[in-house]
Amino acid sequence: MADIQVTRDDVELDAPTLVEGLPGVGLVGKIAADHLVEAFDMTEYATVHCDGLPEIAVYRKSDPAVRPPVRLYVDEERDLLVLQSDAPISASAAEEFAGCVTEWLQANDVTPIYLSGRPAEKDGVPSLYGIATGEGEGLLREAGVDSPTENGGVTGPTGALLYEAQRAGVDGVGLVVEADRQFPDPEAARVILTQGIAPLAGVEVPTDKLVEQAEEISEARAQLAEQMGEAEDESTSARPLGMFQ
Numbered sequence: 173m174a175d176i177q178v179t180r181d182d183v184e185l186d187a188p189t190l191v192e193g194l195p196g197v198g199l200v201g202k203i204a205a206d207h208l209v210e211a212f213d214m215t216e217y218a219t220v221h222c223d224g225l226p227e228i229a230v231y232r233k234s235d236p237a238v239r240p241p242v243r244l245y246v247d248e249e250r251d252l253l254v255l256q257s258d259a260p261i262s263a264s265a266a267e268e269f270a271g272c273v274t275e276w277l278q279a280n281d282v283t284p285i286y287l288s289g290r291p292a293e294k295d296g297v298p299s300l301y302g303i304a305t306g307e308g309e310g311l312l313r314e315a316g317v318d319s320p321t322e323n324g325g326v327t328g329p330t331g332a333l334l335y336e337a338q339r340a341g342v343d344g345v346g347l348v349v350e351a352d353r354q355f356p357d358p359e360a361a362r363v364i365l366t367q368g369i370a371p372l373a374g375v376e377v378p379t380d381k382l383v384e385q386a387e388e389i390s391e392a393r394a395q396l397a398e399q400m401g402e403a404e405d406e407s408t409s410a411r412p413l414g415m416f417q
Contacts (some may be wrong), residue, residue, distance in 0.1 A: 189373040190253040197289030198351025203361035215248035222272035224265025234306035259327040270332035284344040289351030306343035315371035
């Protein structure tokens with residue numbers, strides 16, 4: 173059965189914000205999501221059992237407990253949810269996954285923040301802009317997030333989530349940041365955390381550790397980055413669109 177199964181009935185949320193952290197260009201979404209879960213010591217809240225997701229068993233070092241590959245974590249005090257994924261979502265499953273997640277967001281009055289990297293040759297601090305679904309444009313203005321400077325499109329499962337949110341009239345935002353097209357990019361993730369997620373979710377996100385551990389993060393994510401490069405249709409990406417595309 174396709175659903176999101178909440179495992180913590182003792183948690184009470186009031187119109188929470190959800191940060192989506194699927195793998196994509198520069199792995200900015202995954203790095204940002206993993207960092208939030210660790211920095212805020214978030215609690216596992218729900219398991220995602222949408223049709224088409226890979227049926228694999230995930231486990232952690234020094235912990236024999238088996239987990240599903242896609243999960244939700246919660247910080248009750250901050251009214252914050254994070255969607256964490258340990259496996260790429262195939263293009264064939266993206267539509268069903270997006271519909272499953274969006275239905276749950278609507279039913280639980282959740283405001284989503286979708287994350288995407290835009291392949292770019294960066295010069296200095298990576299630039300960030302925001303896109304919106306529903307009434308999300310007001311959220312971007314309030315948070316001081318710039319509008320796009322070019323025509324573009326978001327591909328992969330995050331693109332499917334944004335498309336479904338737009339179709340369903342969900343108030344949400346997408347954050348697009350310049351990112352390395354080949355390697356994990358902790359600096360781009362830091363920008364998306366501090367300039368986008370922090371003001372949108374109304375939280376302070378410590379990132380000193382993220383910057384200090386940039387090399388360690390790159391090594392730990394290298395294998396997944398290679399996998400995403402070999403399966404580009406499963407990778408979330410924001411790309412410019414030509415006038416006639």
